[in-house]
Amino acid sequence: MTVFVALLRAVNVGGTGKLPMADLRSMAEDIGLQAVATYIQSGNLVFTSDLEAEDVLCRLTEVLTAYFGKTPGVMLRTIPELETLCAQMPFPDAPPNRVLVTFLPEAAPSDALEAMVAPDGEEAVVLGREIVVRYPDGSGPSKLKFPALKPGTARNLNTVRKLLEMARERG
Incomplete structure (x- = not known):
C-alpha cells in the first residue's frame, strides 16, 4: 500500500x-x-x-x-516526496502561513523565476514540481505576477505539514 x-x-x-x-x-x-x-x-x-x-x-x-x-x-x-519537500523548505524564519507551496503537475520550467514580477518583495524558490513563495505581507494583498504558478495549486506551509502528518499516520 x-x-x-x-x-x-x-x-x-x-x-x-x-x-x-x-x-x-x-x-x-x-x-x-x-x-x-x-x-x-x-x-x-x-x-x-x-x-x-x-x-x-x-x-x-x-x-x-x-x-x-x-x-x-x-x-x-x-x-x-512531501518529506523531501519539507526538508528542503526555504525561508526557515518566515511565518508558515506566509509561505505558500504551489504543487505543479510537472517540473517547473527552468526559466520560471525570470518571468516573476514581485512588487511587494516576494521571494520564490523552484524545487522541481513545487514552487515555494514567501509573501512578506501575506498572499492576500500581494500583487505578485508569476505565470509558472498558474497550472498548480497552492497550500500554505502549515497545511503541507498537516497533510504530511496525516499521511504518516496512514503509512
Missing part, C-alpha cells in the same frame, strides 16, 4: 469548484481508495492504494471530471 496526498486545484475557492469534502471522500472510496480522509475545505485528500500513481491519478481525474463537467487539476504526492 502506498500513501498518497492528492491536492485538487480550484476547489471551493471564490465560489467556484464547489465540492463538499464528504462527497470527495465518497468518490475516492467508490474508486477503490482506502483509509480516505480530507483536510479543510480546499480539496486535500489523503488515502492509501495498491494502485500505481498514474492509475490513481487517472481514476481521480475521471471521477472529478464527471462531477465538475470539466477536467480538474489533481496533483498527487507520496510521503517521501
Whole structure:
C-alpha cells in the first residue's frame, strides 16, 4: 500500500469548484481508495492504494471530471516526496502561513523565476514540481505576477505539514 496526498486545484475557492469534502471522500472510496480522509475545505485528500500513481491519478481525474463537467487539476504526492519537500523548505524564519507551496503537475520550467514580477518583495524558490513563495505581507494583498504558478495549486506551509502528518499516520 502506498500513501498518497492528492491536492485538487480550484476547489471551493471564490465560489467556484464547489465540492463538499464528504462527497470527495465518497468518490475516492467508490474508486477503490482506502483509509480516505480530507483536510479543510480546499480539496486535500489523503488515502492509501495498491494502485500505481498514474492509475490513481487517472481514476481521480475521471471521477472529478464527471462531477465538475470539466477536467480538474489533481496533483498527487507520496510521503517521501512531501518529506523531501519539507526538508528542503526555504525561508526557515518566515511565518508558515506566509509561505505558500504551489504543487505543479510537472517540473517547473527552468526559466520560471525570470518571468516573476514581485512588487511587494516576494521571494520564490523552484524545487522541481513545487514552487515555494514567501509573501512578506501575506498572499492576500500581494500583487505578485508569476505565470509558472498558474497550472498548480497552492497550500500554505502549515497545511503541507498537516497533510504530511496525516499521511504518516496512514503509512
